[in-house]
Amino acid sequence: MRYADRITFLEDRSLLEAFSLPKDDSLISFAAGFPSPDSYPMEEIEEAFMKTIKEAGPAAFSYATTQGLDSLREEILKRMKGKLKVSFSMEEIIITSGSQQGVDMSGMLFVNKDDIILFETPSYLGAVNALRTYEAKLIGIPTDKDGIIIDELKKSLVEYGDLVKMIYVIPDYQNPTGRSWSCERRKDFINAIKDYDIPVIEDGAYSEIAFDTEPLRPLVSYDEKGQVIYVGTFSKIFSPGLRVAWLCAREDIMEKYLVLKNASDLASATITQYQMDYYLKHFDMDKHIEKITTLYRHRRNVMADAIDKFFPEEAKYLLPKGGLFIWVELPPEKDTRELLKRALAKNIAFIPGSAFYPSNRKYNEMRLNFSNLEDEDIISGIEILGEVTKKYLEEG
Numbered sequence: 001m002r003y004a005d006r007i008t009f010l011e012d013r014s015l016l017e018a019f020s021l022p023k024d025d026s027l028i029s030f031a032a033g034f035p036s037p038d039s040y041p042m043e044e045i046e047e048a049f050m051k052t053i054k055e056a057g058p059a060a061f062s063y064a065t066t067q068g069l070d071s072l073r074e075e076i077l078k079r080m081k082g083k084l085k086v087s088f089s090m091e092e093i094i095i096t097s098g099s100q101q102g103v104d105m106s107g108m109l110f111v112n113k114d115d116i117i118l119f120e121t122p123s124y125l126g127a128v129n130a131l132r133t134y135e136a137k138l139i140g141i142p143t144d145k146d147g148i149i150i151d152e153l154k155k156s157l158v159e160y161g162d163l164v165k166m167i168y169v170i171p172d173y174q175n176p177t178g179r180s181w182s183c184e185r186r187k188d189f190i191n192a193i194k195d196y197d198i199p200v201i202e203d204g205a206y207s208e209i210a211f212d213t214e215p216l217r218p219l220v221s222y223d224e225k226g227q228v229i230y231v232g233t234f235s236k237i238f239s240p241g242l243r244v245a246w247l248c249a250r251e252d253i254m255e256k257y258l259v260l261k262n263a264s265d266l267a268s269a270t271i272t273q274y275q276m277d278y279y280l281k282h283f284d285m286d287k288h289i290e291k292i293t294t295l296y297r298h299r300r301n302v303m304a305d306a307i308d309k310f311f312p313e314e315a316k317y318l319l320p321k322g323g324l325f326i327w328v329e330l331p332p333e334k335d336t337r338e339l340l341k342r343a344l345a346k347n348i349a350f351i352p353g354s355a356f357y358p359s360n361r362k363y364n365e366m367r368l369n370f371s372n373l374e375d376e377d378i379i380s381g382i383e384i385l386g387e388v389t390k391k392y393l394e395e396g
Helices: 005-009 015-021 042-061 070-084 098-112 125-132 151-165 182-191 250-263 271-281 285-311 336-344 375-394
Strands: 091-098 116-120 136-140 164-169 200-203 228-235 244-247 325-329 366-368
Touching: 005 336, 042 271, 070 091, 070 228, 070 271, 091 098, 091 250, 098 125, 098 164, 098 182, 098 200, 098 228, 098 244, 116 125, 116 151, 125 164, 136 151, 151 164, 151 182, 244 271, 244 366, 285 325, 285 375, 336 366, 336 375
Parallel strands: 116 136, 116 164, 164 200, 200 228
Antiparallel strands: 091 244, 228 244, 325 366
């Protein structure tokens, strides 16, 4: 069989493997970035579906418009204005089938072969894989605890010039590190890019999963030029299986996205759009988010306490203030791919940090997900992984 050349760019199967680990009761997996099924408001979801079928009738099972259900888009825009202090018009929002589709369509829209995409590093593996298929060169920009390092960003903008066609970032409680950009870093970022005609994809998947503070203003709220494209989703704060997400961009850009969306899948699933719209109109999403952040804050603390107790002192991490992950760094000469082999032998899984680098990979880090496990599994899994890590480090 003769395959397209682009398939060769998807050599890292870490995310695929995280989704397809065997359903073995003895396996404790910190690998996947799933929200907890305990967080799904099942009674409200059932009511929303039943009411949708009764009230919308056949319309819920027909094609929606390519742009998406008008009433759902209105609800999302109201939430964005209230929660994020960002105003878009109805012509500037489209419903997508998960935020991954928004990222993928952005690659289709802006990137040609041999163009350059800038990423903060490390970055979301799903976006790295999606954008790598467009045969672009992916360049990582270093980060620190406050976000992307602006001086390094400026160097790359100067070095690569017109070859830079896109920047992809996750400013809030990012996947994989859990770090969140400071307000000052957000402002500095917008100032650094405003003289360039480059689209910025702002992935806001984790923006409302904030444990200790209110969500910070997104990059798009500082953007006066209209070059930031905002991608949002209900997958992490409500239910990933519904695949209801959205993308906001200025109107002239959105016209191009609509053409791509129509060519890609015609329209997103109608019944899930109706269901999501019903939920937003009849239930309190903010109260629901408060419940899930309470759950995830607790599980973060359980994992952090277990790491402090069972991991060797050489293992370093910063306590995330939101999101779903703890990012652990081992001494630079160590390789967490080797550690994973040893952990799997003890029925423990995680994703090695090297998978999250678009370029200039580092091999001494790992991502641990805390959202999708009960307390006892977190504690016992971290205890086993801690022992495996100690033995690995002691080998010198």
